[in-house]
Amino acid sequence: MIDYHYQTFLVLADCLDYANTAQELCLSKPAITQHIQYLETDLEVKLFQNQGGNLALKKRSITEKSFDCHQ
Secondary structure (H helix, E strand, O other): OOOHHHHHHHHHHHHOOHHHHHHHHOOOHHHHHHHHHHHHHHHOOOOEEEEOOEEEEOHHHHHHHHHOOOO
């Protein structure tokens, strides 16, 4: 079974919209924010960027952190 924080991440990465993610998961927008902040703290990487109201996945940061074995 997938951890609910990761489930939230996957849905948000697909939707790129907090309101739609909250609706799909039957959660509040603040709960979505808390899940993402938890993961960012745990993984020590920023997962999303918000530019001009457009949410985007920070793929480069995730890839670099995932494959950096010398930390």
